[in-house]
Amino acid sequence: DAGVIQSPRHEVTEMGQEVTLRCKPISGHNSLFWYRQTMMRGLELLIYFNNNVPIDDSGMPEDRFSAKMPNASFSTLKIQPSEPRDSAVYFCASSFLDSGYTFGSGTRLTVV
Amino acid sequence: AQKITQTQPGMFVQEKEAVTLDCTYDTSDPSYGLFWYKQPSSGEMIFLIYQGSYDQQNATEGRYSLNFQKARKSANLVISASQLGDSAMYFCAMREAYGGATNKLIFGTGTLLAVQP
Numbered sequence: 001d002a003g004v005i006q007s008p009r010h011e012v013t014e015m016g017q018e019v020t021l022r023c024k025p026i027s028g029h030n031s032l033f034w035y036r037q038t039m040m041r042g043l044e045l046l047i048y049f050n051n052n053v054p055i056d057d058s059g060m061p062e063d064r065f066s067a068k069m070p071n072a073s074f075s076t077l078k079i080q081p082s083e084p085r086d087s088a089v090y091f092c093a094s095s096f097l098d099s100g101y102t103f104g105s106g107t108r109l110t111v112v
Numbered sequence: 113a114q115k116i117t118q119t120q121p122g123m124f125v126q127e128k129e130a131v132t133l134d135c136t137y138d139t140s141d142p143s144y145g146l147f148w149y150k151q152p153s154s155g156e157m158i159f160l161i162y163q164g165s166y167d168q169q170n171a172t173e174g175r176y177s178l179n180f181q182k183a184r185k186s187a188n189l190v191i192s193a194s195q196l197g198d199s200a201m202y203f204c205a206m207r208e209a210y211g212g213a214t215n216k217l218i219f220g221t222g223t224l225l226a227v228q229p
Contacts, residue, residue, distance in 0.1 A: 033216065043203065043219040056216060091157060093217075101147070101217050103157035 006092050006104035013111055018080040021107045024073055025094030033101070034067055034077050035091040043091075049075065082111045114139045116206050118220035125194045126228055132179070133189040133223045135204030145207045146187040147217065148178065152200040160202075163187060191225075199227045 005024040013019050025032050033048040047057040049069045057067070064083070069075040079086055087110050093103045115138040125131040137146065148160040163171045163178045171178045179188040191198055204220040 042221050045216050045218065048216050089155065093157075100159055100162060102159070103149075105156055108155075 004092055004094050004102050004104035006090075006107050008107060009105065010108045011110070013082055013109070015083055015111055016081045017111075018078065019082045019086075019109060019111075021077040021090050021092075021109070023075045023077070023092030023104060025075070025092070026096075026102055027073065029094035029096045029102075030072070031095040032069060032075050033093040033095070034075070035093065037089045037091060037106070038087075046077070079109075082109075084111045087111050114141070114144075114206055114208050114218050116204050116218055116220035118204055118223050120223045121221075122224040122226070124226050124228055125191075127196060128193055130190060130192045131194055131225065133191070133202050133204075133225065135187045135189065135220060137185050137187060137204075137206050139185075139206065139208055141208040143208070146178070146180070147205040147207070148176070148187075148189045149203045149205060149219075150198075150200045151203065151222070152197075157203075161189070194227045196227050196229060199225060201225075 007022045031050050034046040036044045036046055044059055046059045047067045048055055052069045065079055067077045089106045089108050091103050091106045093101045095101045117136045120134055144165045146163045150158045150160050161171050161173045161176045161178050163180045170180050175192045177190045179190055201222045201224050203222045205217045207215050207217045
């Protein structure tokens with residue numbers, strides 16, 4: 001299994017631009033999580049899906065952030081418009097029941 | 113609400129010695145799971161060990177063991193025979209269980225471990 005695949009690995013964008021982060025979970029996993037990691041706030045859960053349905057998006061910072069999971073093998077996290085304070089490492093993780101949580105390699109986002 | 117506390121921002125240990133990383137948690141759910149992850153400088157999140165709230169014995173995985181004290185709500189990670197490659201950030205995390213579906217994993221602030229030769 002290739003694990004959880006995130007793209008791109010690095011993204012540098014200008015303030016105000018739209019950014020889209022992508023995630024392919026492990027085949028067969030039915031839960032998907034988006035986390036953000038910063039020095040100041042640590043690892044924060046942004047949103048998670050069970051069976052492609054958003055369950056808890058209380059961690060999404062503001063309306064500029066949106067996430068979708070159109071099918072079991074793909075999810076996106078979009079920031080529009082991006083701001084410098086959105087600079088962070090964004091992780092996607094997937095899980096199946098109590099099998100554990102597998103993380104992708106993360107996307108390092110820099111907004112200048 | 114669930115909460116994870118790691119009170120050690122950083123720790124040093126000599127190579128080949130054992131080290132304990134502290135983690136306390138708070139939850140009102142009788143069914144929960146506790147996890148430890150390692151994050152080396154390369155950035156990936158590596159799963160180390162898991163303890164379920166109903167597990168009778170402490171979890172072990174190779175050189176990693178989890179000292180689970182349910183009454184004290186603590187889940188300390190013990191690394192035996194430390195190696196230079198163990199230098200990393202270590203995160204404690206907790207999941208509350210509901211209805212058989214996977215619930216969110218909440219993380220502590222982490223402990224940065226440095227193994228000295």
